[in-house]
Amino acid sequence: MIYDYLYKLTGSEIWAGVIQSFFPLFLFILPFALFAVWLERKVSAHMQDRLGPMRVGYHGALQTIADILKLLQKEDIVATENDKPLFNLAPVIVFAGSYAVFAAIPFSGAFIGSNIDLGLFFIIAVSGLVVAGILMAGWASNNKYSLLGAMRSAAQIISYEIPTIIVVLTIVMITGTLSLYKLSELQSGYFWNWMIFGGPGPGLHKFLFIPFMFIGFIILYISTLAEVNRTPFDIPEAESELVAGYHTEYSGMKFAMFFLAEYANMFAVSAIVAAVFFGGYQSPFGYLGNAFNLPWLIPIEQFFWFTAKGLFFVFVQMWLRWTLPRLRVDQLMAVCWKYLIPISFVNLIIVGLISVL
Amino acid sequence: MERVTKEEVPSKILQALLSTDSDISVDGALENEMILNMGPQHPATHGVLRLLLRLDGETVIACVPELGYLHRGYEKMAENMTYYEFIPHTDRLDYLSPMANNVAWAMAVEKLAGIESPARAQYIRMMITELARIASHLVAIGALAMDVGALTVFLWTLREREKILDIWDILCGARFTNSYTRIGGVANDAQPEALAKVKWFIDQYEPNLDECEKLINTNRIFIERLDGVGVISAQDAIEIGFTGPNLRGSGVEFDLRRATPYLFYNEIDFNIPVYKEGDCLARYFVRADETRESIKIIRQVLDKMPQGEVLANSPKKVLPKKTEIYSKMEELIHDFMIVNFGINPPVGEVYSAVENPKGELGFYLVSNGEGRPWKCKIRSPSMVNLQALPMLVKGHMVSDVVAIIGSIDPVMGEADK
Numbered sequence: 001m002i003y004d005y006l007y008k009l010t011g012s013e014i015w016a017g018v019i020q021s022f023f024p025l026f027l028f029i030l031p032f033a034l035f036a037v038w039l040e041r042k043v044s045a046h047m048q049d050r051l052g053p054m055r056v057g058y059h060g061a062l063q064t065i066a067d068i069l070k071l072l073q074k075e076d077i078v079a080t081e082n083d084k085p086l087f088n089l090a091p092v093i094v095f096a097g098s099y100a101v102f103a104a105i106p107f108s109g110a111f112i113g114s115n116i117d118l119g120l121f122f123i124i125a126v127s128g129l130v131v132a133g134i135l136m137a138g139w140a141s142n143n144k145y146s147l148l149g150a151m152r153s154a155a156q157i158i159s160y161e162i163p164t165i166i167v168v169l170t171i172v173m174i175t176g177t178l179s180l181y182k183l184s185e186l187q188s189g190y191f192w193n194w195m196i197f198g199g200p201g202p203g204l205h206k207f208l209f210i211p212f213m214f215i216g217f218i219i220l221y222i223s224t225l226a227e228v229n230r231t232p233f234d235i236p237e238a239e240s241e242l243v244a245g246y247h248t249e250y251s252g253m254k255f256a257m258f259f260l261a262e263y264a265n266m267f268a269v270s271a272i273v274a275a276v277f278f279g280g281y282q283s284p285f286g287y288l289g290n291a292f293n294l295p296w297l298i299p300i301e302q303f304f305w306f307t308a309k310g311l312f313f314v315f316v317q318m319w320l321r322w323t324l325p326r327l328r329v330d331q332l333m334a335v336c337w338k339y340l341i342p343i344s345f346v347n348l349i350i351v352g353l354i355s356v357l
Numbered sequence: 358m359e360r361v362t363k364e365e366v367p368s369k370i371l372q373a374l375l376s377t378d379s380d381i382s383v384d385g386a387l388e389n390e391m392i393l394n395m396g397p398q399h400p401a402t403h404g405v406l407r408l409l410l411r412l413d414g415e416t417v418i419a420c421v422p423e424l425g426y427l428h429r430g431y432e433k434m435a436e437n438m439t440y441y442e443f444i445p446h447t448d449r450l451d452y453l454s455p456m457a458n459n460v461a462w463a464m465a466v467e468k469l470a471g472i473e474s475p476a477r478a479q480y481i482r483m484m485i486t487e488l489a490r491i492a493s494h495l496v497a498i499g500a501l502a503m504d505v506g507a508l509t510v511f512l513w514t515l516r517e518r519e520k521i522l523d524i525w526d527i528l529c530g531a532r533f534t535n536s537y538t539r540i541g542g543v544a545n546d547a548q549p550e551a552l553a554k555v556k557w558f559i560d561q562y563e564p565n566l567d568e569c570e571k572l573i574n575t576n577r578i579f580i581e582r583l584d585g586v587g588v589i590s591a592q593d594a595i596e597i598g599f600t601g602p603n604l605r606g607s608g609v610e611f612d613l614r615r616a617t618p619y620l621f622y623n624e625i626d627f628n629i630p631v632y633k634e635g636d637c638l639a640r641y642f643v644r645a646d647e648t649r650e651s652i653k654i655i656r657q658v659l660d661k662m663p664q665g666e667v668l669a670n671s672p673k674k675v676l677p678k679k680t681e682i683y684s685k686m687e688e689l690i691h692d693f694m695i696v697n698f699g700i701n702p703p704v705g706e707v708y709s710a711v712e713n714p715k716g717e718l719g720f721y722l723v724s725n726g727e728g729r730p731w732k733c734k735i736r737s738p739s740m741v742n743l744q745a746l747p748m749l750v751k752g753h754m755v756s757d758v759v760a761i762i763g764s765i766d767p768v769m770g771e772a773d774k
Contacts, residue, residue, distance in 0.1 A: 044509075047509055048512035148393075242755075325506040327582070328581075330754065
């Protein structure tokens with residue numbers, strides 16, 4: 001564990017904790033956000049017969065850094081009518097919410113920010129903080145578009161948490177653990193041990209689970225899309241309707257924090273999907289470290305597989321964004337309450353019955 | 358006429374918003390409702406359209422469009438310039454199909470002055486009008502898709518439009534504001550390269566349109582966003598004065614190319630796509646089908662296009678060629694007279710309308726025998742079509758407002774004149 005190593009290195013629990021909590025930020029979230037923004041632009045460009053950023057660095061690789069430098073120089077505009085304390089606090093809370101999620105994400109067997117037993121529960125709970133930040137931003141902006149965006153966002157995220165939780169509950173019911181570490185360890189071995197293929201171990205259950213696991217995965221993926229406000233559920237920031245939704249009034253680095261939080265969130269929810277259904281950090285075909293008898297290689301391989309899975313789902317999010325139109329707010333609620341929640345409930349019951357068998 | 362001072366305008370609008378029915382009690386009527394100012398700077402209002410929406414939650418109770426942010430006084434300006442000088446200004450009316458506007462203006466002036474343009478020029482005019490129709494509808498389809506959130510379609514349709522702009526570039530040297538027509542014909546003959554490029558374009562267009570349509574026509578989200586939204590009955594559409602694709606989306610088969618054939622449209626075989634539903638989806642389908650018909654028309658036009666002159670032989674009315682101005686006395690005199698004093702059409706009035714991509718674009722011209730029009734009235738389709746907006750958006754949600762504007766496809770350059 002990283003924490004034990006840091007504890008040995010610094011000799012102090014506080015320092016180890018502090019350093020460890022900055023780890024994901026500097027080692028992962030910032031580089032990932034830089035990469036994801038570039039990827040989003042490239043994916044959209046190539047889907048639309050364009051080239052996308054090409055000037056800064058190789059194929060525009062440094063474009064995001066240039067953009068961040070630009071945002072840093074921008075004036076931080078606070079309008080007179082804004083509710084200043086809330087207005088300033090909102091981006092911090094939104095970012096904190098999405099950053100805290102990374103604490104419990106199992107990047108590899110050796111690197112989990114905080115290996116708590118309630119990892120899954122913690123992630124779902126703490127990502128709810130984002131709603132508070134968004135509502136705050138919308139209200140404090142004193143802008144009607146921001147308010148509409150924030151209201152839509154709150155309604156949407158709260159609604160879509162229900163199917164998310166029910167699907168997660170399905171998995172918890174089978175595996176009997178809320179710890180993401182244990183969940184990942186459970187799915188070790190080859191890819192047919194992943195939850196999407198019915199979970200570990202042989203037996204009839206496994207094959208009966210498979211269709212319901214696929215349904216669960218699809219529901220979870222759709223509702224996570226809604227939770228991070230991605231198309232087709234991006235109505236809180238629907239640019240053609242609400243200009244930019246809750247962050248219309250923000251500029252400069254505060255805007256960048258919303259931006260960063262959005263991309264961090266994208267990875268966080270993809271990571272949950274990967275951890276719950278796709279074996280977490282487990283490799284689909286075994287480890288090179290085992291083959292060559294190099295035990296130190298395994299955590300690095302695990303990190304690679306986890307990032308690869310997460311990035312794949314992030315890519316799918318981008319893919320959907322540039323393909324699908326946007327739902328209307330009432331249709332969005334209809335999708336959640338009329339389809340996702342009933343289906344996920346039925347799924348939960350059926351999976352429960354199978355596991356009792 | 359009742360004059361409204363500058364200070365009175367907002368309260369007038371507020372009054373209009375308030376005078377509509379509402380469930381909310383009368384005293385403090387806006388206590389539970391919100392007035393949302395949409396535009397003139399808003400990503401989805403297609404230019405500088407300003408809407409004042411009275412919202413109950415997200416449902417629109419009342420809508421008051423406020424036009425005029427792009428008003429340049431073209432009708433008045435036309436009275437102070439010769440007929441030739443106004444051609445570039447027609448580019449700026451419906452700036453998504455400048456060629457079609459040029460043709461409409463040239464035809465109106467020719468009708469007033471009694472000039473007949475040569476057959477080849479008329480065929481070229483048909484070709485560019487239809488190309489302009491395709492270009493305009495492509496933007497309309499793309500913008501509608503973008504308004505409901507499908508950004509990729511917009512880029513794909515713009516890619517197709519880009520090819521049309523390239524054709525215009527070869528044809529007249531300008532991509533966007535063409536000013537290609539002249540009174541009595543067109544500025545220059547269509548070069549073989551331009552015609553070859555048109556041929557190439559019409560051959561590759563339909564597969565590319567199918568590709569765009571595949572992305573949205575089978576998409577349940579796209580259909581549900583537009584199906585049954587912003588319904589206008591045929592009766593209402595006629596009463597409002599809808600023309601063009603919007604009218605045909607309501608089930609009225611009226612197309613000026615058929616109703617009052619101009620140019621050589623009576624020799625061309627084409628269908629008029631009509632959909633009965635009258636909702637946003639029907640208007641979108643009409644536009645997509647119309648571009649296919651335009652391709653059919655262009656194909657026939659290219660086959661039938663005769664050789665010959667592209668400017669009428671009417672020295673007192675039609676600008677001579679530049680080479681002749683520099684070498685011949687007569688032409689130099691005519692050029693001087695036309696440029697400085699205009700073409701002096703006979704006293705009279707004329708209304709000439711053509712089927713533009715957006716609908717019926719009509720010019721009403723009154724001449725008192727001088728070089729400048731005594732009166733010029735532009736009957737712009739966008740302006741008329743926009744009148745239906747308050748009726749259409751009532752009871753729908755904010756997201757639908759955007760889709761409805763997109764499906765009506767107004768161009769503010771034309772609506773505000």
